[in-house]
Amino acid sequence: MASSTFSWSKIPHTPSYQNPKSATIQPSFSISLINNQSSSDSGSQVRKPKGSPQLNRWSRARALRSGHKLERHSNRAAQAVELRSPDSPTDRALPEPASKGRDGDDDVEKTVGKSIYMVSDGTGWTVEHSVTAALGQFTHCLVDRVCPVSTHLFSGIDDVERLREIVKQAAKEGAMVVYTLADPFMAESAKQACKVWGIQSTDILGPLTEGVASHLGVSPSGLPRGAFGNNIPLTDEYFRRIEAIEFTIKQDDGALPQNLNKADIVLAGVSRTGKTPLSIYLAQKGYKVANVPIVMGIKLPKNLFEADPENVFGLTINPIVLQTIRRARAKSLGFSDEMRSTYSEMEFVREELDYAGKVFAQNPTWPVIEVTGKAIEETAAVILRLYHDRKHKCSMPRISKRY
């Protein structure tokens, strides 16, 4: 969740702290990191790709498995990229490595179906988020693995040699490449390398960044987030979000009802309506959330009715779906048959939902959200839309933020 950006500070005007490496307390720490190929921490290697132990390791692996022929391809690919000659004859040389890859490369995870390579100079969460969203357009063929898709995330890719290794590997796996690379040289290299290897590629952030640049009339930094000198300072926003998460964890499952009035959002619903994951998701976005379980036969805390009714949201769900979820839950918790029946038998499920329904009916100011068939993100979107609409009474409901 980019929207929930927690960050540690660099001390302003104290350059020696701006580079995480130089801030390491015991050198052995960052060494242990390098040994573990934490590429995003090896910022110093950006322009010395040959020095990367990771790269050497890959090269050895590659040499072992594919010998000279591929080497030549690699060189030609590299040259073509250097030459920036998209229409170079190397294009025609492509099918060979591409097909090669498919018939058995022991480095390729045995991927069923199609692969999507996601390459990022940062965390990779943006490219992963976007690809997941795009795949949402193909659920009709993904469901039951009709046409399975594997995604492979390569994050912290900050040197062009590694980038080209990945593109070559993608060609061998017959994968497409989706990338978010802040450095224009890296982005162009990715584009060209994909062209050379004849594989499809999409630049996720490039067009948007250009758009924003011309809208703001400012040039982009070309630095990945978190790169040296591009850290987000320790803001009130940061503290607010940490506090929201800590508050929300403490309030989970009806704990500390005396704090319900301190919550931005209070969720009420029967067991397995997704109160906890929903609370956590909202907390990541900076909202203090408390959730109150509605259990038949157990009196609700009076604080629930004393809290600002504009902050309280009821959750409801289709009984058959709820029963399915509760059965799975009861099984995973190893409930006894008897406990299982009271918890997940249809009659009880309906009764409890009816009971919740009565509570909601007695508190008509609480919006009641139907969660059946919704992902947590979707329910969260509905709740936040209502929440902001109620707070800001804007004639065009929107969630606004300042940067």
Next chain:
Amino acid sequence: MASSTFSWSKIPHTPSYQNPKSATIQPSFSISLINNQSSSDSGSQVRKPKGSPQLNRWSRARALRSGHKLERHSNRAAQAVELRSPDSPTDRALPEPASKGRDGDDDVEKTVGKSIYMVSDGTGWTVEHSVTAALGQFTHCLVDRVCPVSTHLFSGIDDVERLREIVKQAAKEGAMVVYTLADPFMAESAKQACKVWGIQSTDILGPLTEGVASHLGVSPSGLPRGAFGNNIPLTDEYFRRIEAIEFTIKQDDGALPQNLNKADIVLAGVSRTGKTPLSIYLAQKGYKVANVPIVMGIKLPKNLFEADPENVFGLTINPIVLQTIRRARAKSLGFSDEMRSTYSEMEFVREELDYAGKVFAQNPTWPVIEVTGKAIEETAAVILRLYHDRKHKCSMPRISKRY
């Protein structure tokens, strides 16, 4: 976090449950939702924009504030969109409403600096995530609000009339428009409307979806995620993620050390190294995380040393940054001066970090992550890269997933 997609099930082959509305237990529930303009729940209104109470509300507000002239623009804009005539003379009519908006429209939040309108037919988290990531390229001008930017998220926009209202409003605010609209007609309408109103626009998902479609050889559904018939079924993945979040909450801050061996990832570090938000972030991605606070003078649980050392990660931070964070923390917790000093005074901070350093040195298999200057997402990326690299021993470190 799209990557953490929790979802409720539609019952397969039981159409009556495929539409959340029809699954509502008490009609009053969804009525209460419509009253609250939960547009994403009003799927049935998709093709009856005139019927949308939301739209009527906007129209009234608009009529009140801008009278006929804007109306005419609106019609001309709408016609132009209908006609798909980007070069229509309406282009030249633009500056007027644009400037109009700036000198005082009481519906426009008093926005300082530039605005970015984010429009989505779904939750809007993808467009928000991408815009936040793109803004990461402009931190040099965002820091200290040198050139402040406001984003405005309009989610669940599923009819073209509302879409055009938003684009018109964007023109009045001098905003750019960034959109994720699955329905090709809606996406094209957004593009054309922005052209008509002479404002910059970027389609976030369109190009990627096309790329994926031709890679898979399958046409996209054109349905927003969560739309009727496009729900993600109740998968093992879903249960795994819920379980991960619930596990992680229970383990927070050293609770139930006897479960450390059940965690996928164990984080150890002194207070305020971000263990809790980091744990929650990783849990959202489906990992069971436990965190163990390292407190000087308090013995660490033996279970920490019995857990698989490949799963344990140490966190460290620059002492001056830590002191800054602890001071803020102590203040927000209302610590007494005495407590505050032991907790956040430099000498103590250094001693405690040294103590943690010794623990880490005695457990060399634990990678130690330097969190100074890193956003939680960045630290999470480093940890997951190491985690997957250790588990899969792949010569090209990657995080793979199947869909």
